[in-house]
Amino acid sequence: MQPSLKIVIVDKNPIRAAILEDGLREAGHVHVVRVDDTSHLLARIYAIDPDVILIDLENPSRDVLEQMFQVSRAVKRPVAMFVDQSDKAATEAAVDAGVSAYIVGGLQKERIKNILDLCISRFNSFARLRDELERARTALEERKVIDRAKGILMTAKHLSEDAAYALLRKTAMNENKRIAEVAQSVVTAAELLK
Amino acid sequence: MSASDARLRIGFIPLADAAASVVAVDKGFAAAEGLDVELVREVSWSNVRDKLNIGLFDAAHLLAPVAIASSLGLGHVKVPIIAPLGLGMNGNAITVSPALYAAIAAAAEGNVVDPMMSARALARVVARRKTKGEEPLTFGMTFPFSTHNYQLRFWMAAGGVDPDEDVRLVVLPPPYMVDSLANGHVDGFCVGAPWSSVAVDLGIGFILHFVSEILLRAAEKVLAVRERWAQAHPDTLLRLVRAHHRAAAFIEDEANRDEVAAILAAPNRIGVAAEVIRRTLDGRIKVAADGSTRASNRYLLIGRKRAARPDPAQAAWLYGQMVRWGQAPLSAELLSAAKAVFRPDLFDAAIATQDRDEPGEPPDRIGAVAGPAFDPDDIGAHLAAWNIRRA
Numbered sequence: 001m002q003p004s005l006k007i008v009i010v011d012k013n014p015i016r017a018a019i020l021e022d023g024l025r026e027a028g029h030v031h032v033v034r035v036d037d038t039s040h041l042l043a044r045i046y047a048i049d050p051d052v053i054l055i056d057l058e059n060p061s062r063d064v065l066e067q068m069f070q071v072s073r074a075v076k077r078p079v080a081m082f083v084d085q086s087d088k089a090a091t092e093a094a095v096d097a098g099v100s101a102y103i104v105g106g107l108q109k110e111r112i113k114n115i116l117d118l119c120i121s122r123f124n125s126f127a128r129l130r131d132e133l134e135r136a137r138t139a140l141e142e143r144k145v146i147d148r149a150k151g152i153l154m155t156a157k158h159l160s161e162d163a164a165y166a167l168l169r170k171t172a173m174n175e176n177k178r179i180a181e182v183a184q185s186v187v188t189a190a191e192l193l194k
Numbered sequence: 195m196s197a198s199d200a201r202l203r204i205g206f207i208p209l210a211d212a213a214a215s216v217v218a219v220d221k222g223f224a225a226a227e228g229l230d231v232e233l234v235r236e237v238s239w240s241n242v243r244d245k246l247n248i249g250l251f252d253a254a255h256l257l258a259p260v261a262i263a264s265s266l267g268l269g270h271v272k273v274p275i276i277a278p279l280g281l282g283m284n285g286n287a288i289t290v291s292p293a294l295y296a297a298i299a300a301a302a303e304g305n306v307v308d309p310m311m312s313a314r315a316l317a318r319v320v321a322r323r324k325t326k327g328e329e330p331l332t333f334g335m336t337f338p339f340s341t342h343n344y345q346l347r348f349w350m351a352a353g354g355v356d357p358d359e360d361v362r363l364v365v366l367p368p369p370y371m372v373d374s375l376a377n378g379h380v381d382g383f384c385v386g387a388p389w390s391s392v393a394v395d396l397g398i399g400f401i402l403h404f405v406s407e408i409l410l411r412a413a414e415k416v417l418a419v420r421e422r423w424a425q426a427h428p429d430t431l432l433r434l435v436r437a438h439h440r441a442a443a444f445i446e447d448e449a450n451r452d453e454v455a456a457i458l459a460a461p462n463r464i465g466v467a468a469e470v471i472r473r474t475l476d477g478r479i480k481v482a483a484d485g486s487t488r489a490s491n492r493y494l495l496i497g498r499k500r501a502a503r504p505d506p507a508q509a510a511w512l513y514g515q516m517v518r519w520g521q522a523p524l525s526a527e528l529l530s531a532a533k534a535v536f537r538p539d540l541f542d543a544a545i546a547t548q549d550r551d552e553p554g555e556p557p558d559r560i561g562a563v564a565g566p567a568f569d570p571d572d573i574g575a576h577l578a579a580w581n582i583r584r585a
Contacts, residue, residue, distance in 0.1 A: 057238075058237060060370065061370075062237075062238040062240045063239050064364075065240075066338055091248060092248050095245060095250065096250075100244070
């Protein structure tokens with residue numbers, strides 16, 4: 001059994017960081033530390049002395065980590081960014097998923113590869129989850145706007161609910177717009193005419 | 195022209211010297227060249243570099259030294275990058291806390307507006323702190339391979355301060371600079387506009403120097419593309435350079451300044467008040483909380499004084515700093531590789547009517563406040579002029 005790696009996660013998003021930490025623990029990594037994006041980031045990382053640092057690409061502090069490549073008395077062990085020139089696909093997948101990895105010392109490539117793969121898949125599932133939530137939220141808001149537009153048309157034109165909806169749909173088709181967009185125009189117009 | 199030629203993604207960091215790229219797109223100069231450009235705002239230089247390197251960006255607003263480091267394979271993967279156009283010269287400022295400003299002013303033998311006066315005064319402040327057993331002063335800069343790093347080092351070393359032994363230099367993302375100065379994490383920093391102005395407006399910083407007072411001409415950001423991309427898309431590249439050149443001329447025409455400032459102020463572009471951007475472009479900068487200002491027609495050069503034409507002497511100077519501070523070995527091969535990153539030939543191929551030379555520019559095209567004239571063919575002589583160096 002190889003000794004367990006010490007992994008630091010720097011992520012502004014606490015939910016995503018937790019998801020990643022869970023994943024790493026499930027994979028048998030017990031030494032996982034989450035670090036906030038603070039002004040003393042480098043000092044905290046030196047104190048933890050990790051083997052691997054994972055950072056999200058939305059984080060401006062990524063440039064702070066680049067300082068660790070420089071020859072410095074503060075660094076205990078050499079640091080390199082995990083970029084495998086022979087495996088361009090893995091690097092691209094990581095950047096695409098929005099994560100970057102830095103490794104400390106001379107670790108075996110295979111051990112890091114597994115961690116990075118796990119990272120990529122967790123980041124991607126988090127992004128999918130966020131998209132789904134966003135879509136659900138948008139759908140809910142659109143339904144509310146359509147209901148309001150229907151109400152306005154029913155009162156103003158003395159229509160039934162079905163007829164009001166049919167009118168919205170017909171207008172949307174004629175103008176090559178989405179029903180929600182036409183509904184929003186009706187609501188906006190009604191507010192202006194109040 | 196193939197369909198893929200016309201669509202480009204350009205990465206940028208929200209700073210005043212991204213102006214030429216932003217105006218080229220938002221004012222339609224890129225479209226007029228048949229280019230459909232998507233500007234992508236980024237949060238770190240590492241991201242810009244990596245996304246350019248792996249091809250997620252076709253071009254980028256990039257720190258000039260990062261383009262050189264990437265081409266030389268310093269500190270990271272070696273990906274040859276070329277710069278067919280300069281996006282900006284100068285534009286940085288050195289800002290210090292009120293406490294450090296007072297200490298430097300008290301220790302100075304003359305007016306601290308003179309960078310040699312302030313640097314020698316800093317050396318006295320540093321020596322006094324050492325005698326008293328106090329913590330060394332800490333200065334923030336934006337990236338290991340950054341003009342800010344080299345400019346801070348050049349200035350303080352000229353006054354006798356060793357930037358590695360006597361003070362601490364730390365990398366800080368520009369948006370965090372101001373907070374770090376306010377909470378005492380750093381005593382000063384070197385950063386691009388508008389962040390120094392933000393610190394001054396909050397009353398927590400004094401602008402000690404415009405970098406243009408230390409170096410008359412300092413290449414800052416370049417329009418960077420992968421060399422292989424340039425070879426595969428020669429026509430697109432020339433059109434991209436032309437669009438940027440027209441944008442730069444538009445920006446430098448004072449009649450357009452309000453419009454330019456409004457374009458850049460948009461939340462998805464630079465996202466700071468148009469008034470602050472206007473002052474930056476005009477070179478009228480508030481330097482202290484009491485409202486005193488300093489003006490310089492060199493504070494930030496975008497299209498004036500031939501700033502847009504890449505100058506290999508500038509690349510040589512930046513490589514010289516990498517050698518001086520132990521980031522790169524000295525060799526004739528690396529020097530010529532560094533110079534080859536800056537491509538005036540491509541600029542000339544794209545721009546039919548060249549700007550005229552203006553009088554008053556330094557003969558060595560650098561114009562440093564200290565040391566002998568810079569010779570881009572003799573980095574050894576440049577290094578030999580200094581006592582404080584790592585190489």
